[in-house]
Amino acid sequence: MQKYDAVIIGAGLSGMSVALLLARRGWRVALLEQGRQLAPLIAGFDRAGAHFETGVHYSSCLGAGEVGRFFLEQLGVEVAVRACADDGYDEIRLLPTGRNFKMVCGRERLAAALAREFPAERDAIARYLARVRAAADQSAFLHAHRRGWPRQGFFEPRHGATLREVLDECFRSPELKAIFSTATFLHGAPPARVSFAQHSCIVSGMFDSMWEIVGGGRALVAAYRDALARAGVEILLDTTVTNIELAPDRTKLIHIRHGAPLSAARCVSTLHPREFFQLAPAGVYRAGYLSRAARIPETTGFFCLYAVNRGEKIYANNNIFLLPDLDFDQLQPDGEGTPYYLNFSHETPQTASLIAFVPPGQTLADRHSPAYRAEKQRTAEQHRQRLAELSPDVLRDLRFVAAATPATQRHYTGYSGGYGLMHDASHVNILPVTKLPGIYLAGQSVVAPGLLGSIISAFLLDKIIGAEN
Ligand SMILES: Cc1cc2nc3c(=O)[nH]c(=O)nc-3n(C[C@H](O)[C@H](O)[C@H](O)COP(=O)(O)OP(=O)(O)OC[C@H]3O[C@@H](n4cnc5c(N)ncnc54)[C@H](O)[C@@H]3O)c2cc1C
Numbered sequence: 001m002q003k004y005d006a007v008i009i010g011a012g013l014s015g016m017s018v019a020l021l022l023a024r025r026g027w028r029v030a031l032l033e034q035g036r037q038l039a040p041l042i043a044g045f046d047r048a049g050a051h052f053e054t055g056v057h058y059s060s061c062l063g064a065g066e067v068g069r070f071f072l073e074q075l076g077v078e079v080a081v082r083a084c085a086d087d088g089y090d091e092i093r094l095l096p097t098g099r100n101f102k103m104v105c106g107r108e109r110l111a112a113a114l115a116r117e118f119p120a121e122r123d124a125i126a127r128y129l130a131r132v133r134a135a136a137d138q139s140a141f142l143h144a145h146r147r148g149w150p151r152q153g154f155f156e157p158r159h160g161a162t163l164r165e166v167l168d169e170c171f172r173s174p175e176l177k178a179i180f181s182t183a184t185f186l187h188g189a190p191p192a193r194v195s196f197a198q199h200s201c202i203v204s205g206m207f208d209s210m211w212e213i214v215g216g217g218r219a220l221v222a223a224y225r226d227a228l229a230r231a232g233v234e235i236l237l238d239t240t241v242t243n244i245e246l247a248p249d250r251t252k253l254i255h256i257r258h259g260a261p262l263s264a265a266r267c268v269s270t271l272h273p274r275e276f277f278q279l280a281p282a283g284v285y286r287a288g289y290l291s292r293a294a295r296i297p298e299t300t301g302f303f304c305l306y307a308v309n310r311g312e313k314i315y316a317n318n319n320i321f322l323l324p325d326l327d328f329d330q331l332q333p334d335g336e337g338t339p340y341y342l343n344f345s346h347e348t349p350q351t352a353s354l355i356a357f358v359p360p361g362q363t364l365a366d367r368h369s370p371a372y373r374a375e376k377q378r379t380a381e382q383h384r385q386r387l388a389e390l391s392p393d394v395l396r397d398l399r400f401v402a403a404a405t406p407a408t409q410r411h412y413t414g415y416s417g418g419y420g421l422m423h424d425a426s427h428v429n430i431l432p433v434t435k436l437p438g439i440y441l442a443g444q445s446v447v448a449p450g451l452l453g454s455i456i457s458a459f460l461l462d463k464i465i466g467a468e469n
Pocket residue numbers: 009010011012013014015032033034035039040041042054055056057058059239240241242270271272275302355413414415416418419442443444445449450451452454
């Protein structure tokens with residue numbers, strides 16, 4: 001039986017980052033991934049002679065001297081980045097009022113642009129932006145590059161007021177509240193559910209700068225692959241973990257489909273926590289914790305359409321949000337209420353990912369049944385028509401080449417929908433440690449989703465393991 005100091009389950013952004021950090025301790029590390037490639041969620045795919053992005057379009061904090069860049073450097077992941085369009089990285093189209101607003105980078109520029117649109121709320125805008133920064137400043141991990149790694153305070157409570165409460169307190173304009181709620185689509189918890197502190201940690205860096213990875217998700221995966229090879233991490237692709245068993249001497253036996261189990265002193269799961277609960281040995285959690293965790297809501301799901309732009313390049317490196325309702329807690333992600341996120345790549349030919357936010361956990365189960373195929377086709381056509389009505393300017397030259405239901409995404413990218421479990425102010429948070437020493441969790445449900453949240457979850461775990469050893 002192969003013996004390791006640590007076995008990491010799942011080779012997404014968080015699993016690859018954990019593997020790099022633990023290998024740096026001189027440990028023998030294995031990284032297990034059920035897919036046929038590393039990080040299938042962010043690697044993208046090729047179709048009809050074009051390349052399509054899947055799970056990373058842009059990120060904050062990747063500029064020189066910013067914390068995301070610092071994390072990548074610490075990991076030894078070498079990628080080039082490019083600043084998102086200067087005239088706005090997100091265009092927010094408020095459909096009920098017909099007003100469009102472009103989110104520009106730089107807090108002062110953003111405050112000035114918003115004040116021009118909402119002059120009566122100029123002071124409130126400045127106060128709100130300062131409040132977001134102050135809340136994000138509390139996060140030790142977002143300041144590790146300046147203040148050093150935190151020695152304590154790993155689990156600071158992230159509760160207090162919700163985003164909704166703070167928006168209602170600060171602003172009168174429903175349009176302004178909607179603009180500041182739009183980024184909730186990037187973590188999947190609506191304003192009334194997410195704590196203002198948590199939301200601030202996710203958006204604060206966005207107000208400073210937004211970045212695209214040159215070469216997109218596949219370039220990021222290639223850079224990780226090189227770093228993993230240099231670090232000596234053993235990568236086992238096409239390897240599905242079926243369960244984890246505790247041996248009498250407390251080592252962990254990681255059972256895999258079609259192969260001998262692996263033995264490890266430590267095991268880290270980066271799976272969706274509900275999937276980990278199924279694999280975990282008895283005794284990892286108390287029944288009470290599991291029943292509280294069962295009540296944590298899932299984040300928004302996605303129905304994706306992929307298209308090639310046959311006309312001139314448009315919106316390269318920025319995005320459009322189409323919002324059918326200004327009140328994000330009332331959004332009905334179905335039919336006429338569906339909000340959309342449209343991303344346009346830098347690729348040639350230019351490709352577009354058109355994402356409809358759908359109710360959490362919505363899966364069209366059996367991918368091979370005729371009923372599933374018919375339903376997928378019908379839903380794709382419905383979204384195409386709706387998009388053509390809502391933004392004919394953008395849709396004009398697009399040729400649709402693929403559609404992906406949540407079940408398609410599950411099949412190809414291995415992730416279980418949305419951004420994992422919701423970071424919901426009223427529920428228990430998923431912790432990186434379990435009751436059994438040597439069994440840990442990382443991933444987007446542990447800290448926050450996205451490139452940054454997943455990487456921070458890896459650093460958080462590395463610090464905890466470091467403190468234990
Ligand atoms: C459509 C979409 C767009 C996004 N856009 C952005 C963006 O622009 N910017 C940004 O920062 N973030 C974005 N995100 C979020 C970001 O992609 C994720 O937060 C991040 O990639 C999650 O990484 P992870 O490692 O936590 O999870 P995952 O990538 O889901 O990793 C878990 C891995 O475990 C594997 N696995 C599952 N079960 C098993 C098993 N039993 N055995 C072995 N392996 C297993 C899976 O195949 C998977 O590879 C987007 C996400 C989506 C879905």
